[in-house]
Amino acid sequence: MPTKLITALLASFLFAGCKPAPHPPVHAGLPRVVSLAPNLTEMICAIGGTAQLVGRSSACNYPPDKMSAIPIIGDFGVPSLERLLTAKPDAVLYTDLADLTLDAKLRKIGLNPVLIPCARLDDIPPAIIQLGRHLKRESEANTLASRLTQQIAACRGVPPAPHPPRVLVLIWNDPLTAAGRNTFISDLVTLAGGKNIGDEINRDYFPVSGEWVLDRNPDIIFCFFMAGKNSVKQQILERRGWEHVAAIRDGCVYDGFDNDLVVRPGPRVMQGLELIRPTILNRKGTP
Amino acid sequence: MNNRRNFWLVIGLAPLLLAFCVLMGPSGIGLPDLQTQYDILILRLSRVLAGFIIGAALSCSGVVFQAVLRNPLAEPYVLGVSSGAGLGAALAILTGFAGISTTALPLCAFLMAVVTLALVYGLSSHGSTPSLYGLILSGVIVSAVCSSLLMFIVSVASLEGMHNILWWMLGNLDMPSDPVLGLSGLLVAAGCTGLWIMSRELNALTLGHQMAHHLGIRVKVAILTALLLATLLAAIAVGVAGLIGFVGLIVPHIMRALVGSDHRRLIPAAALGGGAFLAACDALARTIMPVEIPVGVITALLGGPFFLFLLKRHRTPGWIG
Numbered sequence: 191m192p193t194k195l196i197t198a199l200l201a202s203f204l205f206a207g208c209k210p211a212p213h214p215p216v217h218a219g220l221p222r223v224v225s226l227a228p229n230l231t232e233m234i235c236a237i238g239g240t241a242q243l244v245g246r247s248s249a250c251n252y253p254p255d256k257m258s259a260i261p262i263i264g265d266f267g268v269p270s271l272e273r274l275l276t277a278k279p280d281a282v283l284y285t286d287l288a289d290l291t292l293d294a295k296l297r298k299i300g301l302n303p304v305l306i307p308c309a310r311l312d313d314i315p316p317a318i319i320q321l322g323r324h325l326k327r328e329s330e331a332n333t334l335a336s337r338l339t340q341q342i343a344a345c346r347g348v349p350p351a352p353h354p355p356r357v358l359v360l361i362w363n364d365p366l367t368a369a370g371r372n373t374f375i376s377d378l379v380t381l382a383g384g385k386n387i388g389d390e391i392n393r394d395y396f397p398v399s400g401e402w403v404l405d406r407n408p409d410i411i412f413c414f415f416m417a418g419k420n421s422v423k424q425q426i427l428e429r430r431g432w433e434h435v436a437a438i439r440d441g442c443v444y445d446g447f448d449n450d451l452v453v454r455p456g457p458r459v460m461q462g463l464e465l466i467r468p469t470i471l472n473r474k475g476t477p
Numbered sequence: 478m479n480n481r482r483n484f485w486l487v488i489g490l491a492p493l494l495l496a497f498c499v500l501m502g503p504s505g506i507g508l509p510d511l512q513t514q515y516d517i518l519i520l521r522l523s524r525v526l527a528g529f530i531i532g533a534a535l536s537c538s539g540v541v542f543q544a545v546l547r548n549p550l551a552e553p554y555v556l557g558v559s560s561g562a563g564l565g566a567a568l569a570i571l572t573g574f575a576g577i578s579t580t581a582l583p584l585c586a587f588l589m590a591v592v593t594l595a596l597v598y599g600l601s602s603h604g605s606t607p608s609l610y611g612l613i614l615s616g617v618i619v620s621a622v623c624s625s626l627l628m629f630i631v632s633v634a635s636l637e638g639m640h641n642i643l644w645w646m647l648g649n650l651d652m653p654s655d656p657v658l659g660l661s662g663l664l665v666a667a668g669c670t671g672l673w674i675m676s677r678e679l680n681a682l683t684l685g686h687q688m689a690h691h692l693g694i695r696v697k698v699a700i701l702t703a704l705l706l707a708t709l710l711a712a713i714a715v716g717v718a719g720l721i722g723f724v725g726l727i728v729p730h731i732m733r734a735l736v737g738s739d740h741r742r743l744i745p746a747a748a749l750g751g752g753a754f755l756a757a758c759d760a761l762a763r764t765i766m767p768v769e770i771p772v773g774v775i776t777a778l779l780g781g782p783f784f785l786f787l788l789k790r791h792r793t794p795g796w797i798g
Contacts (some may be wrong), residue, residue: 248768264767264768264769265768271520272520272521275514275516275520286640288640289644289649290582290641291576291579295653298654393635394636394637395636
C-alpha cells in the first residue's frame with residue numbers, strides 16, 4: 191500500500207526533531223554576534239566577547255570549554271538562514287562564504303553580514319580592531335591588536351639569515367597541495383626566517399607535482415594536515431624519487447603540528463609561529 | 478481502478494506533505510510564532526515553494542525524456558543542460574560577475590544551459606530536423622566538452638572560487654530573490670502545462686515512432702517540442718537550484734508505478750508528487766543535522782528504497798518489467 195509508505199515517510203519527519211538551542215545570556219546593551227569562522231570565534235573570545243557570541247560554525251573549536259554553550263548556526267561559511275533568524279544577531283561575521291550571493295541574501299532578510307578580511311598575517315590586528323568595534327569592546331581589542339602588532343614587528347626586526355632555508359608547506363596529501371604566495375602560511379614561514387618555495391606561484395594554494403619539488407629541492411617540508419591515523423611524515427618519506435630531496439635526505443620533514451595553530455589566522459598566531467620557528471632557525475640553508 | 482485511486486491520492490497528499498514541510502526547520506519543529514518569528518515562516522514558505530517548483534520541473538522533464546527516448550535511464554540532464562549550466566555558473570563565479578547581484582549567477586547558469594541546448598540542436602540538425610540519435614549523441618559530446626571546461630576552470634580557480642563552484646554544484650534551494658522565485662514558478666507552470674497538453678502525443682510516442690505516425694502524430698515535431706520543453710524546464714531548475722540529482726530519474730518511475738503510464742494523469746502526478754517529494758527531502762535536509770546536508774543526498778536515500786519497494790511489489794511498474 192502506498193498509503194502505508196507515505197505514512198512511514200511522514201513519520202520519519204518525527205525523528206528529525208531538533209530542539210531549538212538555548213541561548214546563552216547576553217549582557218544587556220551589548221551587541222549580539224554570530225561568527226561563521228573559527229579564527230573570528232577565537233578573536234571574539236580573546237577580547238572577552240564570548241557572552242555576546244550567540245552562534246558559531248561547527249568548525250569553531252577554541253576555546254574548547256566555551257564552545258558547548260554556543261549554538262551551532264551551520265558549517266564554516268555555510269550558515270542556515272533559519273538558525274540565523276532565530277539567533278537574531280546584530281551582526282553576522284564571516285571571512286569567506288561558500289555561496290557567493292549569501293551576503294545579499296542575508297541583507298534581504300534583515301540581517302547584517304560583515305566581512306572581516308583575514309587572509310594574511312597583517313590582516314589579523316585590523317580584524318581584531320574591527321571586531322572590537324562591532325562588539326563594543328574597543329579597549330580590549332586595541333590592547334590585543336597592538337600586542338600582536340608589536341610581536342610581529344619584533345620578529346620582522348630580526349635580520350634574515352644570508353641563506354634562509356627553503357621551506358615547502360604541504361596542506362594536503364592527495365592531491366599534494368602546497369601553500370603559495372599571498373597566503374597566511376607563507377607569511378608565517380617568512381616571519382619565522384624561512385623562504386616559502388611556493389611563493390613563486392601566484393596562487394593561494396596549488397597542487398604540486400613531484401617533479402617540481404625535486405627541482406626546487408626544499409630544505410624543510412612541513413605537513414600541516416592529518417591523514418587518518420597514519421603518520422603523514424611516512425607518506426612523504428616514502429614518495430618515489432624523493433630520496434634526494436634535501437629535506438628528506440637530512441631528516442627535515444615535520445608533521446604532527448596542532449594544525450589549528452598553524453593554518454588559522456587567529457589570535458594564537460604567535461604560538462603557531464613558535465611551533466615552526468626553532469626548526470627553521472636551526473636549519474642552515476644551502477646557497 | 479487502482480491507478481485512478483492512486484492518482485487522487487497523490488493529488489490529495491501532495492499539499493498535505495507541503496504543509497508539513499512548512500512545520501519543519503532547523504530552529505525547531507512546529508509552526509513558527511507569527512508575532513516573533515514571522516520572518517522564519519516567510520523563509521520556510523519560500524524554501525518549500527522553491528523545492529516544489531524545482532521538483533515539479535525536474536520530474537516532469539524526466540517523465541518526458543523517458544517517454545520520448547523510450548529509455549528508462551533517460552533523465553533531464555541527457556542533452557547536456559547540467560554541464561552547460563555548471564560551466565555558466567563557474568564562469569560567473571570566476572569572472573566575479575556572480576558577485577554583482579543575486580540574480581547574476583542563476584541567470585548565467587540558465588543562459589549557458591540554453592546556449593548548450595541550441596548548440597546541441599544546431600550540431601545535430603544539418604539544416605533539417607535533427608534525428609533523435611543525432612540529438613542524444615551531440616548532447617553527450619557537448620556535455621563532455623562542457624564538463625572538461627568546467628574541470629579546467631575548477632583546477633585553475635583559487636581555493637575560494639573552487640569552494641563557491643563546488644557549493645553551487647551540490648545544489649541548494651535557498652532562492653536568490655523573490656522575482657527569481659516568481660519567474661521560475663511561472664515558467665515551470667507554463668512548461669508543465671505545455672507538456673500536459675501534449676499528453677496524447679506522448680502516449681502515442683511511447684508505442685514507438687511508427688505506431689505514433691500511424692496514429693496521426695507528426696512524430697518529429699512532437700518529439701522536438703517535447704524535448705525542448707523538457708530541457709527548458711531542466712535548465713530553469715539547474716539555473717536556480719544547481720545540480721539536484723535523482724528527482725528527474727526516480728520520481729517519474731515512482732509515479733508511473735503509482736498512476737500508470739497515461740500521460741494525462743502521469744504529468745500532473747509527476748509535477749505535484751515530484752514537487753512535494755523534493756520539498757519534503759529539503760525539509761529533512763535542513764532539519765536532521767545541525768549542519769545542512771545537500772538535498773541530493775536525501776532524495777537518493779529516500780527515493781531509492783521507495784522505488785525498490787514499488788519495483789518488488791508491482792513487478793511491472795511502467796517500463797521496468
